[in-house]
Amino acid sequence: MKKKVAILGSTGSIGQSLLKILYKNKSDYEVKLLSAQKNYKLLFRQANIFKVKNLIITDKKYYNIAKSKKNKSINIYNNFEKIEKIFPKKIDYVMSSIVGIDGLRPTIKIIKYTKTIAIANKESIICAWNLIKDKLAKYNTKFIPVDSEHYSIWHALNNNIDSQNVKKIYLTASGGPLLNIPKKNFNKMKLNYIVKHPNWSMGKKISVDSSNLMNKVFEVIEAKKLFNVNYDQIDILIHPDSYIHAIIYFKNKMISIIAHDTTMDIPIANTLDRNKKNIYLFKNNSFNLNLKKLNNLTLKKVNQKKFPLTKILEILPEHNSLFETVLVSANDKLVDLYLNKKIKYIEISNILFDLINSKEMKKFKKMYPKKISDIYNVHNIVQLKINSIFS
Incomplete structure (x- = not known):
């Protein structure tokens, strides 16, 4: 029986790498869901190759464009609220690789519907690991980290x-x-x-x-x-x-x-099925130290x-706090400003230090993330604060 797979963020580098691995093992896996923010054209190509019937496009503009162009056999959703309709029962594996804080809500939402979740979205882990851990325990879902460093540690600690x-x-x-x-x-x-x-x-x-x-x-x-x-x-x-x-x-x-060799294919393939002998990576005979x-x-x-x-x-607190969300959100915004040529490279670190050392932001070291909305509220506060600096 084919293993049922979903990929959140399938048009990104992690998602595309996973799909290449799945393509060489198509007889063993069935892709049930793919998602993207804007890149509906690539998403459609992926859906065509893997015969995927369920797509999620979170950007409203591109969702509407995709809806007007879609094949009648494909269901397109604008968010993850209908996930129970897509997965009436648990699937085998989910790769969560949506970039940024936008990946938090989908990651937590989908835990209920999968036996195993591989998380490449570091922002979710940094900001909400306590919430994720509770969901994993509640729904008896297995977790595997995807980053090469964290997968390596997890592997060395005997897969736990x-x-x-x-x-x-x-x-x-x-x-x-x-x-x-x-x-x-x-x-x-x-x-x-x-x-x-x-x-x-x-x-x-x-x-x-x-x-x-x-x-x-x-x-x-x-x-x-x-x-x-x-x-x-x-x-x-x-x-x-x-x-x-x-x-x-x-x-x-x-x-x-x-x-291991400098390729994310290795941790990605191993999170998919580390015991499978004929998986894509292990077909390559050129394995030498x-x-x-x-x-x-x-x-x-x-x-x-x-x-x-x-x-x-x-300066980070040892306990879980909303200060980690301050750090993630501020950095995301500043890097975006740099990529759009609004600030100089060195200003990323200078402004970041000024912000996280401010009294306004340091107070979040004493606040604990009790629910997802706490994290998104702090994220919005930080984004607005940086916007006010450049307005």
């Missing part, structure tokens, strides 16, 4: 999130395109250079986050929440080759080093003068 034997976790960062550029020259670098990651093929927003290590700050917050450790148990190491993804130092003095990389490992501490955003980790 029990970290009681962990002394220290090290996440690696390539250092991005600015690793060997003097900080004084950051503002001189063109946007095309900033978003061209040396190792990974990613969207523009996450590429900017990677260039100043904000993405790694987010990954540390994710790891802290997912594996129930303290911030002082997690560190970042610069590793330009991106071959090692995580290092775990256990309390019994053993060390696990998790490495990269001895050149292993024999020339370069691992070093982060230069905080060059990448000051990593200092944010020193």
Whole structure:
């Protein structure tokens, strides 16, 4: 029997990578739902290839355009409110890869309708892990992290999130395109250079986050929440080759080093079915250790003068709070302003520090996210605050 699959954010890089894997295993999987924000043309092509009958397009304008052009055999929805109509009973697997805070509500909504959920939407985990965890327990849904670093840790911890034997976790960062550029020259670098990651093929927003290590700050917050450790148990190491993804130092003095080739196909395919022998990745016979990389490992501490955003980790509360939403929302808005050439590159970090250190935002460190609306309310407050700065 075919496994039933849904992909939230199927037109993004994670979604497209998963669909390529599914395409080479079409006899084993049936895609029940695809979603996108605006890119209805690509969504239609994907639906045609996989014979998908249910699509969600969340942008009202593009939803209306798609409705006027759709095939009669396809159901198109504008939001996730009709999800119970699409899934009368639990499906096997959902990939949640919608980018940004917009992915939070769909992620939490769909947990009820799937046996397994793989979450690539880091904003959901950072802002609402306590809410997600409650839903997972309530509906007996299995969770798997998708980021290469977090999947590596999860894999090393024997496919669970029990970290009681962990002394220290090290996440690696390539250092991005600015690793060997003097900080004084950051503002001189063109946007095309900033978003061209040396190792990974990613969207523009996450590429900017990677260039100043904000993405790694987010990954540390994710790891802290997912594996129930303290911030002082997690560190970042610069590793330009991106071959090692995580290092775990256990309390019994053993060390696990998790490495794999620089492709998201590996964690994505393994979240889909890590025990399947004929899955796309394992059809490739060219599996050899990269001895050149292993024999020339370069691992070093982060230069905080060059990448000051990593200092944010020193001011974060150990408990779940709405301050994490402040951080995510402010960064999202500032990166968007940079991508639209409204602010300079260095202003992303400068304005971000000013904002999160303000009395108005620091108060959220003492506030706990009890429901989804709490998170969206803070998100709106932060967005309005930044808009007022530039109005």
